[in-house]
Amino acid sequence: MSAATAVAPARLHLARGRRRLGDNLTAYTFLASGLVCFGLFSWYPLVRSITLSFQQDNLVTDPEWVGLDNYRALFADPLLGTAIRNTLEFTGLALIFGYAVPVAIAILLNELRHFRTYFRLAVYLPVMLPPIVCAMLWQFFYDPGQGLFNTLLHGAHLPTSQWVQSPRTAMLSLVLVSTWSNMGGSTLMYLAALQSTPPELYESSELDGAGLWRRIWHVTLPQLRFVMLVMLLLQITATMQVFIEPFQLTGFTNPDTITVLTLIYRYAFAVNQDFGLAAALSVLLFVVLSGFAALYLRITRERAV
Structure with a gap:
């Protein structure tokens, strides 16, 4: 074998190694940037909140370590209960x-034969609006004076309502x-889960003489069982973090609608100016939500296996 023949495979192997190294460096660069962003905007605030919950800090004076005093003060506050x-109650x-209505609308859209796309757009349109815009829009609807709802009720010669101003209807109004x-x-x-349902199941049920309600009960709902369970956990986690609706519509000082997150805002920015106390409540909320997150991961992992 000549020297040129022996060098050619070595050069090819070296070129492949350089290409593989370049690909790996590119992949690790993208991975490192993602980890940096995740650590900076997710893990660092979490660690900082846990640390802050053991300190007395108003962002003006130097932080002072107080141990469990923030947690003791938190449990002694009647507003926490x-x-x-x-x-x-909101959850x-x-x-x-909020859990039953989307299921019913999805089943209705799945049964439609015409204009299905337009109804999907109409249902999804509110999601594309910023949450604060939705809250301000409904604030106009709920206005006790010239609001849309009271105007319609007055025009129909029906008694009007105070909506978010009344303790009896405030929470229900926020939920709507x-x-x-x-x-x-x-x-x-x-609807995506329903679209993946084998059409043979519906054809078989129709051949057996099943009507609309029997098809929904024996075919549609069983096919949605896993998705409904996952959405249940996600909705519980989301509703326990409600903030925009009570903050915008009733304010953070209303005892009838104050929630955990609005209480955190009250501690940190509005009344107490005590970020340590707010961090302590944030940590407690994090622990509770972590339990639902762990349950969600376990269910989805078992489904994947």
Whole structure:
């Protein structure tokens, strides 16, 4: 074998190694940038919040380590029980309306034969609006004076309502806003699951003489069981972090609608100016939501396997 013949494979091997190294460097560069962004905007605020929960800090004076004093002060505050109770009430009402309504709309859209695309767009349109815009729009609807709802009720010679101003209807009014502005994404997810249902199941049920309601009960809902369970966990996690609706429509000082996140805002920015106390409540909320996140991961992992 000549020297030129022996050098050619070595050069080819070296060129392949350089190309592989270049590809790996590119991949690791993209991975490193993603990890830096994730660490900077996710992990660092989490670690900083945990650290801050053991400090007394108003961002003016130097932080002072106080141990568990923030947690003791938090559990001694009667507003904490009120905020937790209101948050759970909002979550429960949101599950009644915001969980059932998207399922019903998805089934209805799946049964339509005409204009299905236009109805999908109409359902998803509120999701494309910023949440604060949705809240301000419904604030006009709920206005006790010249609001749309009271104007319609007055025109129909029906008694008007105070909506978000009344303790009896305030929480339900907030739930209606949240349901309207967020149900589009859930509806499309349910509809995508229905679209993947084998048509043979519906054909077999029709041959067996099943009507619309029996097809929905015996074919449609069983096919949505896994998606409904996942969406249930996601909705619980999302509704327990409600902030924009009560903040914009009723304010963070209203005891009838104050939630955990609005209480955090109250601690940090509005009344107390105590970021340590706000961080302590944030950590407690993080622990609770982590339990639902772990359950979600376990269910989806078992489904994937």
